[in-house]
Amino acid sequence: MQNEDQKAAGHSLLDDAQGYLFGTAMCAFALVMLRTLGLVTGQTAGLAILISYVTGWPFGWVFFVVNLPFYWFAYRRMGRAFVMRTFVNVALISAFAELFPTLVAFERIDPLFGAVLFGLMTGAGLLAIFRHGGSLGGIGILALYFQDATGVKAGYSQLAFDAVLFAIAAFILPLPLVLYSLVGAVVVNLVIAINHRRDRYIAM
């Protein structure tokens, strides 16, 4: 049993480093599966995937470039340390997403299994990044900015962004792939909603 004198331990630099490496590797591996299946997802990663499907440009680079404008908003709202952590995590995902396909390729993935697995792994990866105070920047920051300026809740503008993204995907991809993609996105958000709790994981 804990007593009142005990303090929640903080994360050391090494703790954070392994958290970020784990989180970004999980997200990048999940994205490799997603692209093998030809599925999409939400947020900036989803935008980058759609662009890479349409143009044939490598996803890692597109994701890296798509995120660049958001650092300015992140810097204005969240400060320099947050921007640095975000940049490191985005850069790691971009690099891993280009590296992993040279190391692993799938002979087959069942699309439903793949979509669920994508959701679990991305949820776990993001959870680790968030628990270590990191972020993948992107739409979330812009949404907070927008909330300050207009009063529109950040959650709604993020949802609207994903709705537009999936609407575009519905024109580009066959319907089953859009539905599998939705399953994956729902699983990601469930994993985070259930597990991202400051009252459970209390280390800073």
Place this chain on the structure above:
Amino acid sequence: MPAPFPIPQNPPKHTLFEDVQGFAIGLITTAIGLSFITQLGFITGQTAGLALVISYLSGLSFSWVFWLINVPFYILAWFRMGPEFTIKSALCVTALSLLMAYIPDWMRFETLNPLFGIVAFGILTGFGLLGVFRHKGSLGGLGVIALYAQANFGIRAGYVQIAFDAALFAVAFFLFPLDRVLYSLLGALILNAVIAFNHRQDHYIAG
């Protein structure tokens, strides 16, 4: 480094739904990690490692061997750790065995770099076990014997587990090519590092 706020006196409890999703994520991820090494012919430590060695040598499926190997441990667990722990362990072991039987139908690798595969195994299975442990589950097995030895013979549980793994890898050195055993060792190290770094009651407090 202590954080500026105290650990709450009554840590929150997981609901049944939260436990079920914790076990689902933990076991699926553990199984995916194990799928990487079964494809590469690598081993690991503990009962899963013993089951891998037996399944490689006999040609029997890992799922059956792993499930059967764990049966004797339940008897000891029932008396030492109580029915709840034993039933949870049996359910987790059974779920993992089923997943390992079905995953090859759902996912197969065309190419898999051995270094990538073993690192992915260590990270995924380490993370998966962390999920299982944080929700007070277990994959039964050797840990129970180790605790029994600690209580009855005064040998520390950690040493019993290390001794088992040392014996398992020593046998593997004679049975399998050197590179496969060395890759396997790397995976076991990463797995244990993931758990050592993250399995901390002062970081994750829900019970």
